[in-house]
């Protein structure tokens with residue numbers, strides 16, 4: 218039975234002591250949350266109570282050391298902490314992901330940020346305690362302040378967070394009153410670990426495993442050494458030891474090849490070096506246990522970049538580089554946080570790939586990733602083995618604090634599967650109500666999380682508390698089927714406009730800032746609009762027009778409110794870009810840098826709603842198109858022709874380009890076969906520019922024709938590269954190029970292979986300078 222006690226501090230502490238004894242016995246965690254101005258006494262008492270049951274402990278103390286008073290608070294309680302104490306700066310907390318602590322103390326006086334909270338709570342082990350203390354969750358908090366707009370901010374997120382603390386067992390609260398809800402549920406404690414009956418990898422590696430799940434998974438990795446293309450998928454919630462076992466497995470795969478003639482090279486990639494560090498650490502540990510001492514290269518902050526031995530190497534490279542690296546095995550950690558675009562390229566280019574990922578958790582949901590894998594398995598082109606790990610390593614299965622964390626941070630939000638799509642209603646959600654209604658919040662946030670693997674717990678707080686963030690949705694009889702998170706932007710003061718033009722940046726107002734910097738039209742800064750931060754439709758109802766319908770409603774809504782524009786900025790995946798262009802949005806900016814993590818170019822699209830916005834967006838679109846057409850061989854040289862074609866089709870701004878008769882004669886010579894492509898490339902380039910600048914025509918080349926023109930004529934890719942970039946052979950590409958040029962020459966100038974190959978000076982007139 219669970220109950221809520223409301224008693225004195227002494228009673229509170231004695232109940233907590235009992236709970237800690239039970240937790241040690243049954244290997245689960247408790248949480249103490251202190252929220253009051255004078256938190257120090259309670260904090261000190263709770264820490265004392267903890268150490269009554271432990272002579273020493275592994276302690277993590279997290280704070281922002283540079284914040285006023287933070288160090289002093291740490292020093293005050295430092296004397297009470299016995300054992301090894303890691304003082305962790307929140308900003309570098311990701312470096313501690315693999316560690317385990319008995320006591321985790323979070324100083325929430327300067328900041329309350331869901332990402333940090335989730336990450337650090339996870340590090341507490343069974344039998345341990347998590348303490349969070351703050352003067353007031355909503356007063357002067359760094360992350361909160363960064364969300365505020367013109368000094369205004371809501372507290373829907375914090376209100377819900379406080380409610381969740383009261384709902385869950387294992388949680389003890391010290392605020393204006395003392396409350397405690399000891400854990401009464403059941404836990405499953407892991408059985409003593411035993412090795413699988415038959416093992417191929419050395420016993421030393423198996424001994425480094427902390428659970429039976431890990432032993433089993435370790436053996437499965439061995440299948441990667443068999444013939445043919447193989448993909449191994451390892452998914453688990455956080456804290457199951459999947460990265461560690463992947464590292465041990467790499468040591469095992471290396472060991473199998475150590476005495477062979479052939480060198481062994483494994484590549485590890487992940488969104489960042491630090492997210493790959495667990496795999497690396499355990500690979501090193503594994504190799505050491507086998508008696509090998511690899512040479513280690515470290516990064517500036519001490520993370521392992523590579524391990525090298527006599528005839529093997531294990532190296533980290535960033536996700537984009539990993540596509541074209543060579544080696545025997547590619548291990549992709551936190552694969553769900555890497556764009557599926559890149560994952561598909563890994564499977565194409567590598568024979569053995571291991572994808573490792575969190576299926577849900579605060580790096581975001583892995584649904585896009587899972588969808589990709591399900592398709593891969595259904596195609597049956599590649600041998601695929603799917604492994605999951607369920608047992609937590611640090612604490613017992615059924616731990617109440619893991620449950621609280623998932624609920625409080627909405628880590629397992631689930632969209633519905635709608636059955637009835639007949640009647641859909643467009644709604645603007647009341648955020649207060651949404652954050653009080655768990656089921657609606659789970660549906661709405663679930664749609665966003667499953668579509669956007671990049672969502673993390675901080676995003677939910679921004680969505681809830683940011684006064685400029687608005688949520689729109691489409692609701693069916695069964696529940697929500699589509700959601701959009703919108704941010705109000707623009708209406709900038711002159712000082713902000715100047716700041717942006719001078720290269721300064723500021724939070725929010727992303728679209729006005731980008732447009733100011735790239736088109737230099739000041740008026741854009743004053744205009745007001747809606748940036749669609751996220752838009753998503755439940756997976757099974759995509760491609761049925763719901764997204765477009767919602768977008769139409771949003772645009773009409775914005776028009777009614779007198780806004781100047783609706784826009785969006787997103788990672789430029791061709792499918793998504795097509796959605797925007799189809800709905801009449803103009804591409805106005807593409808970042809010159811590919812996003813290393815996701816492998817795509819961030820794109821800004823916009824739809825003008827007022828006359829002045831139409832004028833300004835006209836300029837921005839023209840400037841963008843000019844940049845794309847003229848620098849695609851340089852700034853955007855590695856943009857896929859697929860993307861470029863959609864961007865060029867979407868940038869509907871017109872310019873007349875004249876092609877001189879000298880060039881037309883060169884083009885005729887090319888069509889007739891008397892001049893090779895390289896000799897007529899100047900004329901062809903002009904003709905292709907003319908085509909892409911022409912937005913008045915009522916005919917189109919096929920997308921395949923356009924792709925070849927972009928790849929060869931505009932990007933200048935060597936013929937040999939066309940196969941890998943647009944997937945066609947040299948002869949097919951040559952054929953398409955010829956066809957496209959002959960269509961263009963005929964349509965614009967009636968030039969064909971029978972046209973004149975030369976012209977007289979008299980005919981030419983004074984088009985060129987006489988010297």
Ligand SMILES: CC(=O)SCCNC(=O)CCNC(=O)[C@H](O)C(C)(C)COP(=O)(O)OP(=O)(O)OC[C@H]1O[C@@H](n2cnc3c(N)ncnc32)[C@H](O)[C@@H]1OP(=O)(O)O
Nearest residue numbers: 668751752753754759760761762763764765787792795796
């Ligand atoms: C700022 C941002 O959030 S950008 C990221 C957009 N969101 C996502 O990528 C999440 C996953 N995808 C989705 O939730 C949806 O597919 C959306 C929101 C992109 C589009 O909504 P839908 O209802 O699926 O699109 P709708 O049926 O109205 O329009 C279809 C067009 O969009 C494009 N499209 C983009 N994604 C998809 C998709 N997953 N399925 C089908 N069509 C898609 C196609 O060009 C399609 O045109 P076509 O039918 O002629 O091929």
